[in-house]
Amino acid sequence: MKVVIVGAGEVGFHVASHLSHENKEVVVIDKDAASIRRVSDNLDVQVLQGSGSSPVVLEEAGIQNAEIILAVTDSDETNLVACLVADLLAPTIKKLARVREADFDRFHQNLREHAPHIDTVINPEVEVVKTVEGMMSVPGAVDVAEFADGRIKFIGVYLDKNSRLAGEKLSELSGKITGPRLLIAAVVREEELIIPRGNDRLMPGDLIYFISEQEKLLETLAVFDKHAQPVHRVLVVGGGSIGFRLAKRLEHNGVHCKIIEKNPARCAILADGLNRTVVLCGDGSDQGLLAEENVQDIDVVVTLTDDEETNILASLLATRMGAKKSITKISKFSYFPLMKAIGIEQVVSPRLSAINTILQHIRRGKVLSSISIKDEQAEVMEAVALETSDIVGRPLKKISMPKGALVVGILRAAKIIIPTGDSVIEPDDRIIIFATRQAIAKVEKILAVKLEYF
Numbered sequence: 001m002k003v004v005i006v007g008a009g010e011v012g013f014h015v016a017s018h019l020s021h022e023n024k025e026v027v028v029i030d031k032d033a034a035s036i037r038r039v040s041d042n043l044d045v046q047v048l049q050g051s052g053s054s055p056v057v058l059e060e061a062g063i064q065n066a067e068i069i070l071a072v073t074d075s076d077e078t079n080l081v082a083c084l085v086a087d088l089l090a091p092t093i094k095k096l097a098r099v100r101e102a103d104f105d106r107f108h109q110n111l112r113e114h115a116p117h118i119d120t121v122i123n124p125e126v127e128v129v130k131t132v133e134g135m136m137s138v139p140g141a142v143d144v145a146e147f148a149d150g151r152i153k154f155i156g157v158y159l160d161k162n163s164r165l166a167g168e169k170l171s172e173l174s175g176k177i178t179g180p181r182l183l184i185a186a187v188v189r190e191e192e193l194i195i196p197r198g199n200d201r202l203m204p205g206d207l208i209y210f211i212s213e214q215e216k217l218l219e220t221l222a223v224f225d226k227h228a229q230p231v232h233r234v235l236v237v238g239g240g241s242i243g244f245r246l247a248k249r250l251e252h253n254g255v256h257c258k259i260i261e262k263n264p265a266r267c268a269i270l271a272d273g274l275n276r277t278v279v280l281c282g283d284g285s286d287q288g289l290l291a292e293e294n295v296q297d298i299d300v301v302v303t304l305t306d307d308e309e310t311n312i313l314a315s316l317l318a319t320r321m322g323a324k325k326s327i328t329k330i331s332k333f334s335y336f337p338l339m340k341a342i343g344i345e346q347v348v349s350p351r352l353s354a355i356n357t358i359l360q361h362i363r364r365g366k367v368l369s370s371i372s373i374k375d376e377q378a379e380v381m382e383a384v385a386l387e388t389s390d391i392v393g394r395p396l397k398k399i400s401m402p403k404g405a406l407v408v409g410i411l412r413a414a415k416i417i418i419p420t421g422d423s424v425i426e427p428d429d430r431i432i433i434f435a436t437r438q439a440i441a442k443v444e445k446i447l448a449v450k451l452e453y454f
Contacts, residue, residue, distance in 0.1 A: 291321065
């Protein structure tokens, strides 16, 4: 597969990195020499300096031989024009454009249905708001992914030192807990992702990823001593487009919301566009302001400014002053490994949201969605099992899956199955697959080639 990426910023760089590890042919285009140099110095991909909306540059990149173009620059207009030009040069190519401007929100469906030069419009800000809402609704979760129209959840939680599961072997868990069967797909320990086996023990501080039915989620979370915490009051720090979108959603859901924004002109826009949200003009990292607004009574503080350091400081300060939970927006991937060490567990990233949305559209086979987890060390994919596949009609324990790949959920009509080795996949089942980065290429090969496995 050949992929042309227009834009060498954080999203373009990390998508290129992801694809290059899977031995795909990647060409990255950007006007900025420093950005191109960074890609060239760190990744095994082809680079081209120039405008991604130029037909000459796209032809030089080999657009006619590519399967996908990803337009992910910081300019919505450049991304849209790049897809238009790509359609003129290679009408059959799949075209994805990142479009962040809220003015386009109502027209995403129109662009997909009536504009022949765009197959998918990606708005990471919308996905970030969904992620924040997911974290609010799942107590203790640091990662929340939804599959099968929300009926299956893939959750990541940290194991507390006082948890009843701390020190327990996986093979002995069934005797320690009651309720829904627990399927643990992965454990992250000291930044290393582990596919656990029966003799492995769960240790305090582990980030544990498990699968659960939506209806049994709270019961499953209770196994990890995570209990429901109703969200009534939310404080949003940062009144940019993401903060505005989130406040709108919270208003719609009947949550009492306050939003802090530094810029007086922006405060006026927020006050005009929001109905019940209290708009405060000030610095969200100001201890005096937080005390004045009774931050100790806040259920969740969400820091969404464009400044990483402000977000980190405001989150730490708010939780130290008594806020029950904080969710922090981070864009720099280099910061991610540091967050747990300094006391920040729940992190959202517009760039990671963009990458997740892109991944589901570049996977071969009948992949419905794909989520990258834990610094892109693994993916969780939802796919459809086709009748011609060898995976259909045999117990999972008799199927040779790639090392590091695991079927963690099956949806059959309205029935949800948390699989065991004896589970049998039937044609048209929707399957949730967990795969490490090393296994993704093999899983994708199975999806795309041999009789369209899933």
